[in-house]
Amino acid sequence: MHKIVDLGVNLLHANEHQASHNRQTFDAAGVRCFNLMSSPGAGKTALLEAVLGTLCQRYRLAIIEGDMTTQLDADRLRQFGVPVIPITTGRACHLDAAMVQGGITLLEREAAPLQNFDLLLVENVGNLVCPAEFAVGEHAKIALLSVTEGEDKPLKYPIMFRAADCIVITKTDLLPYLPLDQAALQQNLRLINPTAPIFWVSVQTQAGLADWLAWIDAQLAPAAVIYS
Amino acid sequence: MHKIVDLGVNLLHANEHQASHNRQTFDAAGVRCFNLMSSPGAGKTALLEAVLGTLCQRYRLAIIEGDMTTQLDADRLRQFGVPVIPITTGRACHLDAAMVQGGITLLEREAAPLQNFDLLLVENVGNLVCPAEFAVGEHAKIALLSVTEGEDKPLKYPIMFRAADCIVITKTDLLPYLPLDQAALQQNLRLINPTAPIFWVSVQTQAGLADWLAWIDAQLAPAAVIYS
Numbered sequence: 001m002h003k004i005v006d007l008g009v010n011l012l013h014a015n016e017h018q019a020s021h022n023r024q025t026f027d028a029a030g031v032r033c034f035n036l037m038s039s040p041g042a043g044k045t046a047l048l049e050a051v052l053g054t055l056c057q058r059y060r061l062a063i064i065e066g067d068m069t070t071q072l073d074a075d076r077l078r079q080f081g082v083p084v085i086p087i088t089t090g091r092a093c094h095l096d097a098a099m100v101q102g103g104i105t106l107l108e109r110e111a112a113p114l115q116n117f118d119l120l121l122v123e124n125v126g127n128l129v130c131p132a133e134f135a136v137g138e139h140a141k142i143a144l145l146s147v148t149e150g151e152d153k154p155l156k157y158p159i160m161f162r163a164a165d166c167i168v169i170t171k172t173d174l175l176p177y178l179p180l181d182q183a184a185l186q187q188n189l190r191l192i193n194p195t196a197p198i199f200w201v202s203v204q205t206q207a208g209l210a211d212w213l214a215w216i217d218a219q220l221a222p223a224a225v226i227y228s
Numbered sequence: 229m230h231k232i233v234d235l236g237v238n239l240l241h242a243n244e245h246q247a248s249h250n251r252q253t254f255d256a257a258g259v260r261c262f263n264l265m266s267s268p269g270a271g272k273t274a275l276l277e278a279v280l281g282t283l284c285q286r287y288r289l290a291i292i293e294g295d296m297t298t299q300l301d302a303d304r305l306r307q308f309g310v311p312v313i314p315i316t317t318g319r320a321c322h323l324d325a326a327m328v329q330g331g332i333t334l335l336e337r338e339a340a341p342l343q344n345f346d347l348l349l350v351e352n353v354g355n356l357v358c359p360a361e362f363a364v365g366e367h368a369k370i371a372l373l374s375v376t377e378g379e380d381k382p383l384k385y386p387i388m389f390r391a392a393d394c395i396v397i398t399k400t401d402l403l404p405y406l407p408l409d410q411a412a413l414q415q416n417l418r419l420i421n422p423t424a425p426i427f428w429v430s431v432q433t434q435a436g437l438a439d440w441l442a443w444i445d446a447q448l449a450p451a452a453v454i455y456s
Binding site for chain 2: 039040041067068069070072073091093125126127128129130133146148149150152153155156157158159171173174177178
C-alpha cells in the first residue's frame, strides 16, 4: 500500500508541474483562467448561461467544458457563440492539467490563438471531492454550492471549500422551500475559508449575479493582472 | 502513463477481491448489505432518518457511515439507537471494500457479532462518480438523485446509474418550484438502466417512502436471500 500512496503523491506532483506550465502559458497570452467546480447539478452550466451574454460583451471569451461522457453542457454553451472545447474524461472524476493543456491546443486549432482571448472558463466535472486537488493552471478556483445541498457541506468537503478563491451559493430562489439554516452555512464556510468572497445567487431571479460579475471584472482589471 | 492505468486496474481488482470476501462474510452471517450512493446533499442521511424508525421495528440494523472528515452524519443517525460505525476517508473520495471490512471489525467489537444483524446499510461519501467503481461487498447498490440536480444527470454520470440496483429520486416536494422535466429524467434513467426499480420520494411529505420500504422488505425476504 505504501507504494500506491507514493504514486498518488507523484501523480499530484506531475499535475502541479503541468498546471504551472499552463499558468505560464495563460500569463504569456494575457488570459485569465477560472476553474468552476461543484457537486453534480449545483448549476455550473446554468450560472454560465446566465452571465455569458454580459461576459461576451465585455471580454473575448472561451470555455473548456469537462464531462465524463456527454457533450450536453458544451452544446448548451455553444449557443452563445463562444468557442467551447469539450473534454470527455471517460472514467476520470476530474479534469487535470494535462487535459486542459490538450483543451488549449484544440482551442487554438479550432478557434484562435490564446492571446486573442481575455478569459478562459473551465467547467470541471461535477464532483465536490477530486477536482479540488488537481490544479489546471487557473488564476482562481470558483466553488459552487447549491442551497439544496445543506449547511453542513463546507465541513464535510473541506478540501474544496478551503481551496476556493470565490464561493457562489446557487439556487437561492429555492430558499423559501428548504429547511436550510443560511447563517449556519455562512458560518461553516467561514470556518473553512475565512477570506474568499461569497456570493448568494439565483439564475431564476438574477439575484446576486451583478455582484458576481463585478468580482469577475475586478479579476480581469489591469491592476489585478499586474499584481496577482 | 501506461503503467499508471495498469495500476488503476490492479487497484480495482484488489478491491473486487476484498469486496468478494466481504460478501462471503455477510452471507455467512445472514446479513443483507446495501450501499447508498449519491451526489453531496442529495439526501442519503435524510432518507435514512425518514425510514430508520420503521426499519428498526422490522430488522436488526447497523450502519457504516462514510465521510471525508466529519462524523456529522453518524451523529444524526446514532439518535435512532442503532449502532453507527463512522469511517472518515480523509482525502479519499469513496469507501472501498477494505474500509468496510474495517467497519465490520469495529461493529463487532463495539456492538455485536455480525450474525446478530439482519441489515447493514453503508452510506458512502457524497460523490456521483468514484463510489460506483468500488464495490464493498454489498448485495445492492442504491443510487439517489435529487430532483434539484436535473434530468441530464443519468446521461452525464452513467457509471453510477448503470451500476445501480435501485434508484431513489429524492426531494420530490420541490418539483413545483423547479424546471425539471420529469418524463425526460425517467427516460434518461431507462436509457442507462432499463431494469432497476425507480422510486420517487420526499422525506418532507413521506411520498414514496412506503414503496421503497416494501422494496427493502422484498430484498430481505427469505426467498430473496436463498435465490439471490
